[in-house]
Amino acid sequence: MKRIGFMFLMIIFLISCNQETVTNKENDNQISSVENNVNEKNENALNHEDNTQEEIIENEMNEDPEEQVVTPEETIEEVIDFTGIYQEHHVNEAGQIMILMYHDLKEKPGTYATTIELFKKDLERLYEEGYRTISMSDLIHNDIHVPLGTTPVVLTFDDATLSNFYYDEAGEISKDSVVGILDEFYRNHEDFGRNAIFYVYGQNPFREKDLLQEKLSYLIENGYEIGNHSWDHEKLNTLDETGLLKAIGKEHGFIKEAANYEMQHVSLPYGIKPSESLFSFVFDGTYEGVTYHNVSAVNVGWNPVKSPIHANFNPQSLNRITCGEDQFELNYWLDYFKDHPEKRYYSDGDAETNVIPSVEMENISDAFIDKITIYDKEEQ
Numbered sequence: 001m002k003r004i005g006f007m008f009l010m011i012i013f014l015i016s017c018n019q020e021t022v023t024n025k026e027n028d029n030q031i032s033s034v035e036n037n038v039n040e041k042n043e044n045a046l047n048h049e050d051n052t053q054e055e056i057i058e059n060e061m062n063e064d065p066e067e068q069v070v071t072p073e074e075t076i077e078e079v080i081d082f083t084g085i086y087q088e089h090h091v092n093e094a095g096q097i098m099i100l101m102y103h104d105l106k107e108k109p110g111t112y113a114t115t116i117e118l119f120k121k122d123l124e125r126l127y128e129e130g131y132r133t134i135s136m137s138d139l140i141h142n143d144i145h146v147p148l149g150t151t152p153v154v155l156t157f158d159d160a161t162l163s164n165f166y167y168d169e170a171g172e173i174s175k176d177s178v179v180g181i182l183d184e185f186y187r188n189h190e191d192f193g194r195n196a197i198f199y200v201y202g203q204n205p206f207r208e209k210d211l212l213q214e215k216l217s218y219l220i221e222n223g224y225e226i227g228n229h230s231w232d233h234e235k236l237n238t239l240d241e242t243g244l245l246k247a248i249g250k251e252h253g254f255i256k257e258a259a260n261y262e263m264q265h266v267s268l269p270y271g272i273k274p275s276e277s278l279f280s281f282v283f284d285g286t287y288e289g290v291t292y293h294n295v296s297a298v299n300v301g302w303n304p305v306k307s308p309i310h311a312n313f314n315p316q317s318l319n320r321i322t323c324g325e326d327q328f329e330l331n332y333w334l335d336y337f338k339d340h341p342e343k344r345y346y347s348d349g350d351a352e353t354n355v356i357p358s359v360e361m362e363n364i365s366d367a368f369i370d371k372i373t374i375y376d377k378e379e380q
């Protein structure tokens, strides 16, 4: 406890040194990592010791005077110029977020396929332009852990074809499979995160039945998510209540049985919704004694979604963006956000806070209205 307190004070001290000399990008990065450290330290202290920031400082003040650095509470406010940091990093946690939709990896790109090279190129461009992966669950629950000044992105893969996940002759995850590519990218760019959701259907996801359990375990243990893409890849608008319960419930039960894993997210086959009166069965139902509860459903296209704190965020109808160069595809939107940074979600680096420029206040959902930190974009 004593040590944490002391380190916290040292970090505050370091920030105060840094703060005065921020003139270029390099210092910028230092500040964000220092700020993140501060947040981390605070979180650790809060989690493990159940102490508030103020208590940490108070405790420290009561300890050995030789170890004390005099930092009264109010100095924290003075030293960290949060408004300046938010302005500089365009922080806007009410901005838009892309959910990307992939299917197969093939030799030639098509509507439901891309190539290994193009997929790697997408990851590179996303990384270079400040996008960091989060899981579908984190999006839905507004639990967005990405560094200051970066933008969350969700990667989704439908149909669980073999190209998504297979092993090479040496028994290693193939470096040409989606999972192999994501794993390698993560090894080289740890801050990109390793998050993706694989929407599976039927009883042969990833197309190697003998290896199904092994593959599902690997995904779950390594932070990937598995989502429900129906039992028979049915068009859900052709089904009645019984049919819907089977389409969603049977796949849910199958994966629960195979991997002891409760899927919570649905990808509607072909992006087709059931009729309005039956739509709730996508999210809740019981089939053959197994009850399912889904918290989100993704569509097929074509635009980014609202932030989870935005009044128009709808987890039951999340649009996705296809990869490619055409209008409303990934590269189109990456260009768009370059031209319109004010539309883009930029994180403050702290998942606990919701920081927005004051102009976004009118867009915030009632559920978050009293949990918002506002700042002015321009110096007054």
Ligand SMILES: [Zn+2]
Binding pocket: 158, 159, 229, 233, 269, 270
């Ligand atoms: Zn599909």
